Amino acid sequence: MLNLKKNTASAIAALIAEKYPAATLSAEEILDMLEYPPDKAMGDLALPCFRLSKSLRRSPMEIAKTLAEGISLPELASVEVQGGYLNFRVNGVAFAGRVVREIAEKGETYGSPMCGEGKTVVLDYSSPNVAKPFHIGHLGTTVIGHSLKLLHEFAGYKCVGINYLGDWGTQFGKLIVAYKKWDDKAAVEEKGVDELVALYVRINNEIKAEEDASAAASAEGVKSSPLADAARAEFKKLEEGNEENIALWKWFVAVSLEEYEKTYRQLGITFDSYKGESFYTDKMPAQVQRLRDSGLLKIDDGASIVDLEPYGMPPCLILKRDGSTLYPTRDIAAAVYRKGTYGFDKAIYVTSAAQSLHFAQWFKVVEMMGYDWYDKLVHVPYGTVSINGAKLATRTGNVILLKDLFAEAISRVYDITKEKHPDPAECADIAEKVGVGAIVFYYLSNNRMRDINFMMEDALSFDGNTGPYVQYTYARTCSVLEKADGAVAMTDAALGEREMELAKALSRFPERVEAALAEYEPSLITRYILDLCAAYNGFYHDCSILSCEDASVKQSRIALTAATRRVLKTALHLICMQSPEKI
RNA sequence: GCGGCGUUAGCUCAGCUGGAUAGAGUGUUUGGCUACGAACCAAAAGGGCGGGGGUUCGAAUCCCUUACGCCGUGCCA
Numbered sequence: 281m282l283n284l285k286k287n288t289a290s291a292i293a294a295l296i297a298e299k300y301p302a303a304t305l306s307a308e309e310i311l312d313m314l315e316y317p318p319d320k321a322m323g324d325l326a327l328p329c330f331r332l333s334k335s336l337r338r339s340p341m342e343i344a345k346t347l348a349e350g351i352s353l354p355e356l357a358s359v360e361v362q363g364g365y366l367n368f369r370v371n372g373v374a375f376a377g378r379v380v381r382e383i384a385e386k387g388e389t390y391g392s393p394m395c396g397e398g399k400t401v402v403l404d405y406s407s408p409n410v411a412k413p414f415h416i417g418h419l420g421t422t423v424i425g426h427s428l429k430l431l432h433e434f435a436g437y438k439c440v441g442i443n444y445l446g447d448w449g450t451q452f453g454k455l456i457v458a459y460k461k462w463d464d465k466a467a468v469e470e471k472g473v474d475e476l477v478a479l480y481v482r483i484n485n486e487i488k489a490e491e492d493a494s495a496a497a498s499a500e501g502v503k504s505s506p507l508a509d510a511a512r513a514e515f516k517k518l519e520e521g522n523e524e525n526i527a528l529w530k531w532f533v534a535v536s537l538e539e540y541e542k543t544y545r546q547l548g549i550t551f552d553s554y555k556g557e558s559f560y561t562d563k564m565p566a567q568v569q570r571l572r573d574s575g576l577l578k579i580d581d582g583a584s585i586v587d588l589e590p591y592g593m594p595p596c597l598i599l600k601r602d603g604s605t606l607y608p609t610r611d612i613a614a615a616v617y618r619k620g621t622y623g624f625d626k627a628i629y630v631t632s633a634a635q636s637l638h639f640a641q642w643f644k645v646v647e648m649m650g651y652d653w654y655d656k657l658v659h660v661p662y663g664t665v666s667i668n669g670a671k672l673a674t675r676t677g678n679v680i681l682l683k684d685l686f687a688e689a690i691s692r693v694y695d696i697t698k699e700k701h702p703d704p705a706e707c708a709d710i711a712e713k714v715g716v717g718a719i720v721f722y723y724l725s726n727n728r729m730r731d732i733n734f735m736m737e738d739a740l741s742f743d744g745n746t747g748p749y750v751q752y753t754y755a756r757t758c759s760v761l762e763k764a765d766g767a768v769a770m771t772d773a774a775l776g777e778r779e780m781e782l783a784k785a786l787s788r789f790p791e792r793v794e795a796a797l798a799e800y801e802p803s804l805i806t807r808y809i810l811d812l813c814a815a816y817n818g819f820y821h822d823c824s825i826l827s828c829e830d831a832s833v834k835q836s837r838i839a840l841t842a843a844t845r846r847v848l849k850t851a852l853h854l855i856c857m858q859s860p861e862k863i
Numbered sequence: 864g865c866g867g868c869g870u871u872a873g874c875u876c877a878g879c880u881g882g883a884u885a886g887a888g889u890g891u892u893u894g895g896c897u898a899c900g901a902a903c904c905a906a907a908a909g910g911g912c913g914g915g916g917g918u919u920c921g922a923a924u925c926c927c928u929u930a931c932g933c934c935g936u937g938c939c940a
Contacts, residue, residue: 318883328882330920340920363883364920409940446940557940583938592866593936600938607940634934636867663868664934671933696902714902725888726876729868731933738875742902744888745876752902760899795879807877810887821895821904828899841899863902 284355284370285314288325295350300336323360323367324784330364340364376783377770383786383843388850391789393797396437402622403429403439405630409446410536411455411476414543415679416734417672420662423720423856424728425630426549427802428660430854435797440622444614445556447533451480453515456528457507458483473539476532483507543682546716547856563613564605571598576648586645596641608642615646619653626656633661633729660800663731689740690715696742701862713858714748721747724806724855745810751863753813754852757845758861760825768842773832778819782840785815789847802855809851816844
């Protein structure tokens with residue numbers, strides 16, 4: 281459709297130049313004005329002439345009429361004037377033939393904008409906090425981030441996926457205290473991260489109890505907690521390189537990661553780097569020094585800040601009153617390191633929209649520090665998740681662990697699948713791909729900025745606009761093609777409305793990929809997949825394919841099916857979904 | 864207080880840089896498997912886009928204002 285738009289636009293631009301020599305309208309401007317009519321009865325492409333009437337000094341109707349008489353393009357079957365609109369109808373057979381041929385020729389690269397050749401992009405996403413539950417709050421950054429990585433790879437970028445693990449901080453002091461006090465190696469080895477989470481929750485509760493008790497006992501209401509003091513001491517030892525604590529810390533990280541990996545494996549996600557927060561501790565002083573040398577650092581109320589008043593933002597905190605570093609400090613150090621290591625052309629950070637100010641602040645600080653790549657930093661925010669309208673909260677138990685969510689989805693799919701496929705191993709394989717796919721599809725259906733109210737019933741539903749529906753459609757194309765044989769090229773047989781709708785849907789893939797990349801919006805691909813599936817299923821329902829008696833028509837229909845399968849597979853991949861041939 | 868984001872059918876959401884009677888899914892009612900997979904297709908009912916102004920030939924889309932909700936706003940990350 282994009283090529284068609286471009287050709288039509290340049291033809292119209294040429295025509296305008298001829299008919300209205302005084303006007304200067306480029307083909308690009310015309311391209312911008314071209315749109316798809318709301319109703320296919322009107323045509324396949326339309327040019328509203330209202331805006332033209334100003335520069336051409338003629339009524340829209342008159343312009344439309346003049347243009348309609350002058351235009352002729354092999355791709356266009358007819359041109360019609362309706363109101364102030366110029367409506368084009370494409371030459372169906374030629375158009376569909378070209379689309380299907382292009383898909384067959386380009387194969388898995390069909391739809392790629394190829395704009396990333398020779399460029400590198402690093403993507404920072406998922407980034408769970410070690411020894412804390414990996415729950416649906418992490419689903420957004422994980423699947424949006426990975427989808428963006430796949431989209432960039434598709435466009436030819438060299439991508440570096442970074443899992444910036446939250447593997448440092450005072451929580452490790454608490455964990456070490458709790459472990460030494462209450463736990464043993466066997467329990468952690470057996471229960472993994474769940475045991476660590478339990479320890480963490482327990483010590484936090486006890487610290488709170490101690491604080492409350494001390495506040496009640498003291499006349500001034502001063503809070504104190506021996507456990508909290510012990511935790512601080514253990515973390516200090518960890519920072520100073522105490523061997524026992526280092527070993528424990530490494531172990532906790534490994535245990536947590538092992539479990540996260542299971543979930544990543546189900547999602548088909550791999551990272552190129554797991555350098556977490558701990559990695560950057562020794563890289564911060566140099567940046568702090570640079571800030572100080574350039575006179576950007578100001579002491580305010582004891583803390584070291586960068587004033588962002590001129591930019592309408594609150595100050596960016598670099599060092600606490602006690603001299604220790606903060607979140608922005610580490611992010612700046614990490615960005616500098618990554619620029620040096622990967623030489624990125626773009627660095628994408630996928631985090632909750634709640635962190636928007638934080639990113640705007642340290643991006644600005646990077647600019648003020650004189651790093652000329654400050655404009656390569658991109659924050660991709662997304663809305664927050666709630667469950668049945670309630671905020672996520674580990675304390676009240678209002679969380680859904682990703683592993684539990686996936687297990688539930690897989691089990692539900694398994695129950696349906698086993699009726700269709702006798703082989704248990706095959707069923708298990710399908711159930712995992714469809715179950716996990718259902719969750720991913722559900723999550724990536726909405727604009728990323730919209731807050732999601734996670735509803736189990738919807739996420740695990742199999743009918744309508746769901747993951748199982750699109751995978752079902754894919755399996756359907758596979759099933760047809762498995763039974764078909766012979767050539768799969770379009771013939772010159774006439775095409776019905778269903779076939780044309782399908783061809784048009786296929787042709788729109790490249791422009792949707794471009795938009796998804798430009799807006800960092802995977803849901804555009806999800807929406808596209810639904811459009812394509814609707815077009816294919818309608819076609820499938822109305823047009824017999826394998827049993828079609830006209831050999832020429834049959835061949836075209838098989839070719840359309842093959843093209844659909846190809847595009848669906850590519851599109852599903854871009855939103856982190858598998859495409860099993862049977863479900 | 865200031866700033867960001869959101870507000871579209873009963874519910875969950877699309878609606879591109881303003882353009883032709885506002886679209887899906889779900890739910891409700893109903894029709895279609897002796898058909899290439901019914902995890903499918905199709906029909907009906909259902910909103911005038913939170914409220915109010917404005918710009919425009921034309922506004923769910925742009926501007927102003929107002930209400931409600933979420934988030935952020937200095938030593939957590």
